[in-house]
Amino acid sequence: MYYRSLFPRDLFAEFDRLQRELQQTFDPNQSIRGLTRGFPALNVGGTPKAVDIYAFAPGIDPATLDVQLVKGMLTIAGERKAEAVPEKATRHIDERFAGRFRRVVSLPDDVDPSAIEAQYRDGVLHVRIQRKQEAQPRRITIQ
Known part of the structure; x- marks a missing residue:
């Protein structure tokens, strides 16, 4: 138009x-x-103290997720199994992703690779990476 x-x-x-x-x-x-x-959908944000990554991956067994941090790159990988369909059934709409997936997020230089934690709850993987101590904001006293 x-x-x-x-x-x-x-x-x-x-x-x-x-x-x-x-x-x-x-x-x-x-x-x-x-x-x-891409799958899983990601939300990436940060505070002065940490970087937070949320991966929305419902129906995934957390034991099958592979989360790695290598040289400033966070990789989230895994696989969602396809649902079994009865032999004589016909699918009219199939929007659910099935198969292997991999998402890579480039992280800022001020994150601390030794201070990382990951939790999976209610279909959401939350990865929090603390920023290095020297990158933390601090108040300077004036004399």
């Missing part, structure tokens, strides 16, 4: 919109929810 706006548009915003449309056109991993980024 082509339309002309009565208001001037930001040229860079228009380029961004065109790029998204091109990516959607040629992306083989489209779903009804839009562009698929």
Whole structure:
């Protein structure tokens, strides 16, 4: 659909919109929810004291997850088994991911690789990596 706006548009915003449309056109991993980024979905954030990574992986046995930190790269890997389908059944919609997966997150230089902890609860893997002590904010007293 082509339309002309009565208001001037930001040229860079228009380029961004065109790029998204091109990516959607040629992306083989489209779903009804839009562009698929990968499995498991990730939220990555941080505080002055730690970096937090949340991987949303429901239905995964935590014993089968492989979490590694090597040279500033956090890797989350595993496999989700496909559900058995009765022999005469027909699937009309199959949106649940099954198979091997691997996500890699590049971490900042100030994380402490010896201070990492991971928990899996209610389908969410939470990995917390503490920042190095010298990277912690500290108050300087004025004399």
